[in-house]
Amino acid sequence: MKKTSSAADSAKASFFKRFMYERGPMLDDVKHSVYLWKKTPLALIGTVIIGLFLLIALFAPLLAPYDPIATDLSRKLEAPSAAHPFGLDQFGRDVLSRVIMGSRIEVQIIFIISVISIAIGLVVGIVAGYFGGVVDEILMRITDIFLAFPRLVLAMAFAAALRPTLTNAIVAISLVEWTVYARLARAEAIKVRSQPYIEAIKAVGASDFKIMMFHVLPMSISPVIVQLTMRMGTIILTAASLGFLGLGAQPPLPEWGAIVSDGRSYLMNNWWITAFPGMAIAITVLGFNLLGDGIRDILDPRIRR
Numbered sequence: 001m002k003k004t005s006s007a008a009d010s011a012k013a014s015f016f017k018r019f020m021y022e023r024g025p026m027l028d029d030v031k032h033s034v035y036l037w038k039k040t041p042l043a044l045i046g047t048v049i050i051g052l053f054l055l056i057a058l059f060a061p062l063l064a065p066y067d068p069i070a071t072d073l074s075r076k077l078e079a080p081s082a083a084h085p086f087g088l089d090q091f092g093r094d095v096l097s098r099v100i101m102g103s104r105i106e107v108q109i110i111f112i113i114s115v116i117s118i119a120i121g122l123v124v125g126i127v128a129g130y131f132g133g134v135v136d137e138i139l140m141r142i143t144d145i146f147l148a149f150p151r152l153v154l155a156m157a158f159a160a161a162l163r164p165t166l167t168n169a170i171v172a173i174s175l176v177e178w179t180v181y182a183r184l185a186r187a188e189a190i191k192v193r194s195q196p197y198i199e200a201i202k203a204v205g206a207s208d209f210k211i212m213m214f215h216v217l218p219m220s221i222s223p224v225i226v227q228l229t230m231r232m233g234t235i236i237l238t239a240a241s242l243g244f245l246g247l248g249a250q251p252p253l254p255e256w257g258a259i260v261s262d263g264r265s266y267l268m269n270n271w272w273i274t275a276f277p278g279m280a281i282a283i284t285v286l287g288f289n290l291l292g293d294g295i296r297d298i299l300d301p302r303i304r305r
Contacts, residue, residue: 043294049287066094087272098254117177125185159247169248230292233285
C-alpha cells in the first residue's frame with residue numbers, strides 16, 4: 001500500500017511539474033502583465049473605481065438605507081443630513097438609495113448592450129472579412145451608413161421610434177454600438193483567412209461555418225474585448241443621456257440619467273438631486289476610461305518589451 005501511494009504521489013508531482021513547465025510562458029506573460037499593471041498608476045486607479053462600482057452594484061439591496069422608490073411628500077426637498085447624506089428629492093425619496101440602486105441598473109445596461117453589440121459586430125465583421133468580395137462590400141457599406149451618424153443622435157432616433165422604456169433604450173444603443181466591433185472583427189478575419197493552415201483545413205473538407213466558428217472567431221475576440229473595456233464609459237453616458245431626455249428609463253426607476261433629469265428643475269435651490277447622480281456618472285465613466293487606457297498600454301508591444 002505504501003509503495004502504491006508513493007507511486008501515485010510521484011505521478012501527481014511529475015504531472016504537476018510537466019503542467020507548470022508547459023504553461024511556463026503563459027505564466028510569465030501573466031506575471032509581466034501584473035508588473036506592468038502595477039507600474040501604471042492610472043490603470044490601478046481605474047481598477048479600484050470599477051471594483052468599487054461593481055461591489056456597490058452587487059450588494060446594492062444591502063447598502064441602500066431606504067426604499068429607492070418610497071415617497072414621503074411631507075419631507076420633500078430636504079437638504080443632505082446625517083440621516084440622508086444625499087438629501088431627498090421632490091417626492092421625498094432618498095437620493096443616496098436611488099444612486100446605489102441605480103448602479104445595479106447601470107451594470108445590467110452595460111452587460112446586455114455589450115453582449116448584443118459584440119454578437120452583432122462579430123457576426124457582421126467575420127462574415128465580411130472571411131468571404132470578402134460582394135458580401136464584404138454590402139456589409140461594410142451598411143456599417144458605414146451607421147458610422148456616418150453620431151452615435152447619440154442615432155440612438156435617440158431608434159429610441160424615439162420605439163416606446164420610451166429602458167429595454168428599448170438598450171436595444172437602441174446596441175444597434176449603434178456594434179459598428180466598431182464589426183470593423184475590428186473584419187480586420188482579424190482578413191488576416192486569419194490568408195493563413196496557410198486555413199487552406200489546409202479547407203482541403204480536408206471543413207465547412208466555412210466551422211472555420212469561422214472554431215478558427216476565425218477565437219482570433220477575433222481578443223481585440224474586441226479590449227475595445228469593449230474602452231467603450232463601457234461611452235455606453236453609460238449614452239444610456240444616461242437617453243434617460244435624461246426621457247427616451248430611456250422611466251420614473252420611478254432609479255437610473256442615473258433619469259435621476260439627473262428629475263432634478264434639473266430644482267438645480268438652483270436643490271442642487272443635491274442632480275449633483276450626486278451626476279458625480280456617480282462622471283466617476284464611473286472616468287474609471288472605465290482609465291481602465292481601458294491601462295489595458296491598451298499594457299497590451300502595447302512597445303511597452304511589453
